[in-house]
Amino acid sequence: AQKITQTQPGMFVQEKEAVTLDCTYDTSDPSYGLFWYKQPSSGEMIFLIYQGSYDQQNATEGRYSLNFQKARKSANLVISASQLGDSAMYFCAMREENSGYALNFGKGTSLLVTP
Amino acid sequence: IAGITQAPTSQILAAGRRMTLRCTQDMRHNAMYWYRQDLGLGLRLIHYSNTAGTTGKGEVPDGYSVSRANTDDFPLTLASAVPSQTSVYFCASSDEAGAYTDTQYFGPGTRLTVL
Numbered sequence: 001a002q003k004i005t006q007t008q009p010g011m012f013v014q015e016k017e018a019v020t021l022d023c024t025y026d027t028s029d030p031s032y033g034l035f036w037y038k039q040p041s042s043g044e045m046i047f048l049i050y051q052g053s054y055d056q057q058n059a060t061e062g063r064y065s066l067n068f069q070k071a072r073k074s075a076n077l078v079i080s081a082s083q084l085g086d087s088a089m090y091f092c093a094m095r096e097e098n099s100g101y102a103l104n105f106g107k108g109t110s111l112l113v114t115p
Numbered sequence: 116i117a118g119i120t121q122a123p124t125s126q127i128l129a130a131g132r133r134m135t136l137r138c139t140q141d142m143r144h145n146a147m148y149w150y151r152q153d154l155g156l157g158l159r160l161i162h163y164s165n166t167a168g169t170t171g172k173g174e175v176p177d178g179y180s181v182s183r184a185n186t187d188d189f190p191l192t193l194a195s196a197v198p199s200q201t202s203v204y205f206c207a208s209s210d211e212a213g214a215y216t217d218t219q220y221f222g223p224g225t226r227l228t229v230l
């Protein structure tokens with residue numbers, strides 16, 4: 001069963017607008033971490049933001065914030081004030097306490113920021 | 116700050132040949148990982164190492180071997196390459212392998228084509 005679901009294969013947003021990239025997850029483990037990575041066309045995987053299952057507040061890192069809704073098992077990435085350089089693939093990933101060492105990745109969302 | 120370096124950047128390899136992908140990190144992280152990224156399948160863990168001297172199998176270990184002689188280096192070897200091993204290979208590292216809160220940082224990747 002897919003543990004991480006990203007339902008938006010592609011998204012468009014205009015420069016300076018905010019955009020939300022969806023991520024839902026499936027786990028019965030009470031302890032887990034949620035991660036977002038950015039993969040630009042150059043190919044590297046860049047860590048953006050982390051949210052722990054016990055964190056009371058939504059994580060924020062500069063223009064990135066994570067809208068964590070635990071009961072709905074969703075961990076949406078919000079990018080505020082989009083920039084052209086934000087155009088990339090974005091991957092949501094999860095690591096459960098009892099599932100070993102791998103990050104479980106979603107299939108990604110391609111974001112295109114237009115002028 | 117180099118972080119994680121991988122070599123080569125890309126390689127075309129004849130089937131049946133042996134190949135070693137190199138990975139070096141300068142962050143003194145305890146844990147290191149090898150993933151492969153395939154279209155439609157996302158990133159999948161091949162092998163990992165919790166600390167120097169120890170290794171473990173991930174989700175797709177067949178046809179690959181690793182070693183961890185020291186903290187910094189984690190080479191991945193394909194003993195006899197097959198076309199299904201055509202992929203982009205990412206090396207990653209993290210500070211605490213056993214913690215679900217542990218963030219994994221990725222190298223730039225190696226694009227491998229097996230003909």
